[in-house]
Structure formats: C-alpha cells, structure tokens
Amino acid sequence: MIEWLVDLVISLFLLTGVGFMFVAALGLLRMPDLPMRLHATTKAGALGGGLLMIAVGIEFFGDVAVAAKAGAVIVFLLLTAPVAAHLIGRAGYFVGVPMWPKTHKDELEGRYDHETQTLMSPPGLADKTQDQQPKG
C-alpha cells in the first residue's frame, strides 16, 4: 500500500514536471517574438526541471548524496535561469530583434544609449533628482 502511494506521488511529480517541460517547448515554438519565447522557456522550463528533480529525490529517498545532487540541480536551475534570460533579452533588445507587430508598449524605447548600452532616466525624472542634490 505504502509503496503504491510513493509510486503515485513520484508519478504525479514526474508527469507534472514533464507537462511543464512540454508547455515550455510548445511556447518556445509557438510564441511570436523573443521576449515571449524567453518568458515561456525560463519559468516553465525551470519549474519542470525542478519538479523532475524532486521526483528523483523522492525515489532515492534514503540516499543523501542523490538528494543533495537533486537539490543542487534545483538551486542551480532556479538561480541561473532568470539571469540568463535577462542577459539574452537585454542583448536581443540592443541588437534590435523585431518585436511582435501587435506589441502596444515599449517603455524602454529611446531610453537606452546604444553606444554605451546604459539606461538613461526619463527627462522629467532626471531634472527632479538634480534639484534634490545639495548645493555647494
């Protein structure tokens, strides 16, 4: 009975994780532009990998080394996925990867100095911060 329950829990984690992986892959193929593809793969992919690693950790429950490795994989996935997605999205924005034609709003438009690749404050905000600086 208890083994059946353990199998059930492992199967649940396994199928949920694989489902999220599939959703991530489908989003990568079907989404119309780069930021949306990043959005699909980063979150769903990392969650799917984490759930699969949890399934491994439950299957080899008594083995501390396996649990530690599974935990390390989860930590690495969750730490690195957002940073990598941010870097790729930022680089893609700089080189002018075209956005979806129906995109309504691009709040970064005109704010980036493309020579130095630094973000500039909006004109009104910059004046305010200059006023607040102490004179002298």
Add this chain to the structure above:
Amino acid sequence: MLEFSIFVAYLVLGISLVLIFFRLVLGPSLPDRVVALEMLATLTVGFIAVYSLSSGVTAFLDVAMVLALTAFLAAVGFARLIAKGGTRDDD
C-alpha cells in the same frame, strides 16, 4: 503505474525535443536560437532525471548538475557576443 508514467514522460520529452529543435532551426534571429539551446540544456537535465528514475543509475545526476551550470555560462557568453560583437538588425 510508475513504468507507465516513465513511458509517458519519455514520450512527452521526446516530442518537446522535436519542438525545440524546430525553433533551433527556424529561429529568425541569433537570440532565438540561444534561447532554444538554453531550453535544450534544461530538457537534457529533465531527461537525465527520468533516466535515473527508470534505470536506478544515479551516476548521471552529476552530469545534470554540471550541465545546468555550463548552460548558464554558454548563455552568458552568447549574450555578450550578441551585445558587444554583433551588428544591429535594423541598421
């Protein structure tokens, strides 16, 4: 029951692999292909997890750990190449 789940998991992961491969080939720009490569690495980590469940061999979990880190390094390198070394698409 677990055998059937593992079978389904292999099947779905295989389909996902094909979908990612299509994006890797089609990808209109280099960043799209980099995203596909990153997803491919995450999917390989998932494959290793399912394999260690189905076979009971846990040796490949080390590979999964290293793969998760090297995929990040590759993404950082590609992002740097795109941002600093490439030409603008709309010029």
